[in-house]
Amino acid sequence: MKQIRRFTLISTMVFGLVTSQLAYNPGDVKAEEDTLGLKAEAAMIIDAKSGKILFEKNADKVLGIASMSKMMTEYMVLEAIDKGKINWDQKVKINNYVHKLSKAPNLSNVGLTEGEDYTVKELYEAMAVHSGNAATVALAELLGGSEKNYVTLMTKKAKELGLKNFKFVNSSGLNNKDLMGNYPAGSANEENIMTAHDMGLLAFHILKKYPEVLETAKIPKLKFRDGKEYPNFNWMLPGLIHGYPGVDGLKTGSTDFAGYAHTGTVERDGQRYITIVMKSTSKDERFGDTKKLMDYAFATFDTEKVLSAGYQPRDKKSLPVVKGKEDAVEIETKDAIELVTEQDEKGNYQPQVVLDKKKLNKDGELTAPIEKGEKVGYVTVKPKEGEEYGFITSEGNNSIKVDLVAAESVEKANWFVLSMRAVGGFFGDVWNGAASTVKGWF
Incomplete structure (x- = not known):
């Protein structure tokens, strides 16, 4: 490079x-x-x-x-x-x-x-x-x-x-x-x-x-x-x-x-x-x-496709979801990233995932409902080795950013399901607390 x-x-x-x-x-x-x-x-x-x-x-x-x-x-x-x-x-x-x-x-x-x-x-x-x-x-x-x-x-x-x-x-x-x-x-x-x-x-x-x-x-x-x-x-x-x-x-x-x-x-x-x-x-x-x-x-x-549309991050193909009918949602890139690069350097680019912190709670979870195609962050690329000259404008980096979106919709769970989860969570916490206490006796 x-x-x-x-x-x-x-x-x-x-x-x-x-x-x-x-x-x-x-x-x-x-x-x-x-x-x-x-x-x-x-x-x-x-x-x-x-x-x-x-x-x-x-x-x-x-x-x-x-x-x-x-x-x-x-x-x-x-x-x-x-x-x-x-x-x-x-x-x-x-x-x-x-x-x-x-x-x-x-x-x-x-x-x-x-x-x-x-x-x-x-x-x-x-x-x-x-x-x-x-x-x-x-x-x-x-x-x-x-x-x-x-x-x-x-x-x-x-x-x-x-x-x-x-x-x-x-x-x-x-x-x-x-x-x-x-x-x-x-x-x-x-x-x-x-x-x-x-x-x-x-x-x-x-x-x-x-x-x-x-x-x-x-x-x-x-x-x-x-x-x-x-x-x-x-x-x-x-x-x-x-x-x-x-x-x-x-x-x-x-x-x-x-x-x-x-x-x-x-x-x-x-x-x-x-x-x-x-x-x-x-x-x-x-x-x-x-x-x-x-x-x-x-x-x-040459102009090369360095990241395909529909790319899913290897270490984070889904995000956890709270208050939804499902407890996770798959994520993927909305578009491909094309970049003018040296003809033998196509494989030198690696994706970088940036999640929108405003979309996540303190535990790193999304909150239902979630629409298919809803933006949850973006993905950009950087060279694995060496550095590049950059872009002539500060906005140029946007040309190597694509939206990271929800691959499917997640509906919000109804009040009964949410209530049962809350009750289950309460008793689960009580049971875990009691088990820990009994264990401490021995």
Whole structure:
């Protein structure tokens, strides 16, 4: 089994002369050797369904995220549409700053004309497909009133989603020095930062809540209203330079500070993985490392049934019952437990039974009546040997919990039976007491 690794997080990071302090509770700390030979400084593999972490390298190291920052705006636009705050056909008028930024040399952009109206959908596609920086700022101004206000909203949303170690200074992921003096937060030379763990968490949330994000992310070329075609920088999309079967997202990013980064996602035969690569030294390297991660995921892991439905605990197949027509009730799991695990590790999991103490009296008994299917606890699994990375969210453990229920109904005994039991119990106690007394005479 792979060992869980949560080692020291850099709590202070320097951007030139700027220090950013980040709070972190490291939890369990175990070292993980990079057995895949990755060149990227940080990397992860996550099961997109459960959030189970399958591989990590320096996942808690704070690094630049560049245009992967735009995934937060993708999330917030989709959320605003979902809540009816904005709509895809809503018009956004381009101001002078956004226009000038869209014309800035050496930046990824779709040209936007000052004073012209563009729909939210047009700007979103320019951002998601071609990583348009000016389009991102236009959306940020729509959602926040100003990019400065929007950065505050980004930070608030990141905390709501459970991200711990990050800092946003703008919406686009550019270095503030490239924003023509209009940077909304931080200093003139700062960039957005995050850990691979938090980037994976953001990707997990957006795929879980807004899977429609992939409908845009998988577009290889964007046909814009100016008649031009703008390429998607995710060259792992099928048909592109580093095409990989099943890849349909999510986002690339690169700056001098961040290096080359990639948040990828791939699906085959119903199994979807999320991959994170941060601080590669070239475009080819980031995609090469992502390919290694995806190859490793499909070659090594599979969804296995590690506990069958109807499982009965070996040492406790039934629970005692009081005030019932029967004095015990059999218990079993309601559902099976399926888990993405290494293909040769299916037998390494053992069940753990947790009874609901609120259902039991002080003697550990259930009280009739009991309905068939009534929950009396839950069963989870843990590895017999070694430890695992855990899950990207605290709720992930729920994916390996199933209800432990009564396998049959137990009716409450009628008053006469209960009375006879009470009388029998009374005389039984009297007899036992008398027998003990007589025995003491000899």
